[in-house]
Amino acid sequence: MRTIAVLNQKGxxxxxxxxxxxxxxxxxxxxxxxxIDLDPQAxxxxxxxxxxxxxxxxxxxxLTQSADIKDAIxxxxxxxxxxxxxxxxxxxxxxxxxxxxREVILSEAVETVEDRFDYLFxxxxxxxxxxxxxxxxxxxxxxxxxxxxxxxxxGFGKLLQTVEIVSRRINPGLKVSGVLLxxxxxxxxxxxxxxADIEQFLREARGTRSAWSEARIIPRLIRRNIKLAEAPSxxxxxxxYEPGCNGAEDYAAVAQYLHKQTLTAAxxxxxEIEAVIARMGELGLQSDSRFAEAFVRGKAARFxxxxxxxxxxxxxxxxxxxxxxxxGECTESEIERARSVLHGRFREAPTDAREWARxxxxxxxxxxxxxLIRKLLKEPYDESA
Ligand SMILES: Nc1ncnc2c1ncn2[C@@H]1O[C@H](COP(=O)(O)OP(=O)(O)OP(=O)(O)O)[C@@H](O)[C@H]1O
Ligand SMILES: [Mg+2]
Numbered sequence: 001m002r003t004i005a006v007l008n009q010k011g012x013x014x015x016x017x018x019x020x021x022x023x024x025x026x027x028x029x030x031x032x033x034x035x036i037d038l039d040p041q042a043x044x045x046x047x048x049x050x051x052x053x054x055x056x057x058x059x060x061x062x063l064t065q066s067a068d069i070k071d072a073i074x075x076x077x078x079x080x081x082x083x084x085x086x087x088x089x090x091x092x093x094x095x096x097x098x099x100x101x102r103e104v105i106l107s108e109a110v111e112t113v114e115d116r117f118d119y120l121f122x123x124x125x126x127x128x129x130x131x132x133x134x135x136x137x138x139x140x141x142x143x144x145x146x147x148x149x150x151x152x153x154x155g156f157g158k159l160l161q162t163v164e165i166v167s168r169r170i171n172p173g174l175k176v177s178g179v180l181l182x183x184x185x186x187x188x189x190x191x192x193x194x195x196a197d198i199e200q201f202l203r204e205a206r207g208t209r210s211a212w213s214e215a216r217i218i219p220r221l222i223r224r225n226i227k228l229a230e231a232p233s234x235x236x237x238x239x240x241y242e243p244g245c246n247g248a249e250d251y252a253a254v255a256q257y258l259h260k261q262t263l264t265a266a267x268x269x270x271x272e273i274e275a276v277i278a279r280m281g282e283l284g285l286q287s288d289s290r291f292a293e294a295f296v297r298g299k300a301a302r303f304x305x306x307x308x309x310x311x312x313x314x315x316x317x318x319x320x321x322x323x324x325x326x327x328g329e330c331t332e333s334e335i336e337r338a339r340s341v342l343h344g345r346f347r348e349a350p351t352d353a354r355e356w357a358r359x360x361x362x363x364x365x366x367x368x369x370x371x372l373i374r375k376l377l378k379e380p381y382d383e384s385a
Contacts, residue, residue: 013182031119046232060089179216363376
């Protein structure tokens with residue numbers, strides 16, 4: 001599970017908007033996502049359409065250890081779960097004052113559900129108190145949204161220092177992975193200057209041991225877009241509220257960028273997987289990153305083309321589309337497998353057209369692709385018989 005705290009102690013910079021829509025975009029791509037609302041204002045909870053006071057156990061109950069994290073997780077969309085919050089959370093900080101290890105309560109809880117999700121996003125409050133410490137202890141990465149105006153970098157040093165302290169004392173390996181420029185207005189002069197300043201600042205840290213030495217400005221900016229400001233009051237993500245707007249486009253691109261990083265870090269060919277997802281889109285299939293990963297992995301060996309074919313058929317995808325999607329995908333190992341299946345049933349190579357059709361049909365019912373069957377049954381048989 002990739003774990004990301006979205007943090008900036010400055011208020012109103014786009015933290016909650018970023019968590020909501022990035023999490024939603026990844027979930028729509030097929031990743032399993034958990035979002036935690038760690039801000040007593042409960043904006044994330046509301047933005048995802050959950051009424052904070054009706055929400056049952058949430059972040060407060062986890063931190064005060066009065067509920068198990070599993071009971072606080074609510075599914076709010078396909079592939080997207082939320083740990084909601086309510087105003088009780090304000091009290092958590094003082095209630096926990098005498099609890100030993102109070103910074104790592106969330107981290108310990110999150111570990112127990114690690115297997116259930118591909119991504120965790122934590123929406124932090126605009127402060128650097130105990131709630132934020134719990135977020136920083138529970139993740140490996142910090143994503144900092146910035147609004148590029150002239151005070152953008154004020155407080156930036158303090159923010160990085162906090163991350164640094166947590167990485168030294170509580171959570172070794174914690175890194176600032178990215179800075180996301182939000183509410184970007186390209187017509188204003190200042191944003192590009194602020195951007196250049198941040199770039200320079202981050203460049204200077206490269207190769208040092210600081211917690212932000214690998215941080216990058218995310219190459220996709222979030223443009224100022226009124227639809228992003230309207231969506232929360234309807235309890236909708238931008239993809240539900242106005243799927244064609246700039247805001248939806250920008251957050252989808254950020255999610256794709258993050259997912260590409262995830263794949264690359266796992267040693268998977270991100271470009272190839274992206275191409276499969278794009279192809280699924282062209283064929284009118286629901287894009288599904290997990291499936292595309294399995295598909296590309298399969299080409300590498302394990303998940304054979306015939307299993308993919310069965311899997312696609314199970315999802316109700318038409319045969320023609322499957323053939324098209326899998327065209328040219330029969331690998332040598334797949335042919336080898338088909339050959340041994342065939343030889344388990346037929347000892348002789350087909351000598352006439354009828355026999356050929358019989359064997360071809362047999363392979364087809366076993367899920368092998370027409371292309372592959374033609375390739376296999378055309379080969380001289382005595383070689384391998
Ligand atoms: N790109 C954008 N264009 C226009 N409005 C935006 C954009 N991003 C966020 N907003 C709006 O700006 C306001 C602040 O954004 P958001 O709530 O995401 O910030 P935040 O950092 O979470 O704030 P807080 O510190 O209070 O938690 C919200 O009303 C939000 O809808
Ligand atoms: Mg917020």
